[in-house]
Amino acid sequence: MSDFPHDSAAARGLATCHTCYKLSPAAVQHCPRCGAHLHLRVSQSLHRTMALVITAAILYVPANVLPIMTTEQLGSATDSTIMGGVVLLWHHGSYPIAAVIFIASVMVPLSKLLGLSVLCWSVARRHATAPRERTVMYRVTELVGRWSMIDVFVVAILVALIQLGGLLSIYPGSAALAFCGVVIVTIIAAESFDPRLIWDRLGDGNE
């Protein structure tokens, strides 16, 4: 088991359960307490994470190019994209809200994709520098992902509330589903990255 630092649980064939944190021999395969599948490290973690990151990056294009909602006012329809909505709010002087939407729908997904790529790259290259900082980076990535859904929820609320027939109505656009996809896929990507891989490389320098 030279893949793991020699004083780690993994080197002794012990695995923690992801669900209930019980430490058991990895050879039993299923946690004796809660029945969840046991493994020393998430299998194919880097491949899976990168595949999902690429999927999310592809979905991110229609999410920004297609309209997220259509406003129909007195018979004339206007499409608005995510960035269009941010710019409009900025011009109306709602700076804090424009900032919230910009951070949640543009900065968070992009930094998540970038962050997970950097983490995968550094683990694949067997970098041993700044493990603590990289672990913090992973935790932040995991924590902020759900907040990207704000814009989709805003569309859902506007669609439900603004229904005045021909006078003023709002309809959902295709970008909303694509954006939902981005959020879901990045959450799964963050879950499939195993942060313990960052620390596995530390043993290399000591030996």
Next chain:
Amino acid sequence: MRSLAFAMGAAVFLVIACMFPFMSMKAGGFENAMTLPQTALELYYNGRTALALLVAGFILLVPAAVLGSILVLLVPLIRGRNAPWLVPAGRLIFSLSPWSMVEVFVIGVIVSLVKLAAMATIVLGISFWSYVAFSLSLTAALSSLDRSYVWGAVEQVSSR
């Protein structure tokens, strides 16, 4: 246990949140009120079935499932009884909770309030405040639920 108290409170708030108007708007003599389930239903009527299911899941179904699992897990545990559903309920709580987006939805409501403030008068209904209370109590219930302690208790009860 504190977690059970918060979970029971959250269940009451969730029921109230689904029954009354969530928010309503007034513009140019027109008035339109909506309820919480309508946010997803209107998407469905617009032909966005997948989107409607996802929104309903994230703001209602998943949080309700997490809440239900906390209740059916903690009630037998506190009385020291065993039940066949303890292990699946426990696993469900911890695997579903990342997908509950109650607090994200609350921020979404506030953002849409600001967006609409220029166009119309918006009135927040009972359900909105109830949903905020639901969001706070569900977060409190989840954060006071200690993972190691719960699984230790499950192990103890089921080995008896």
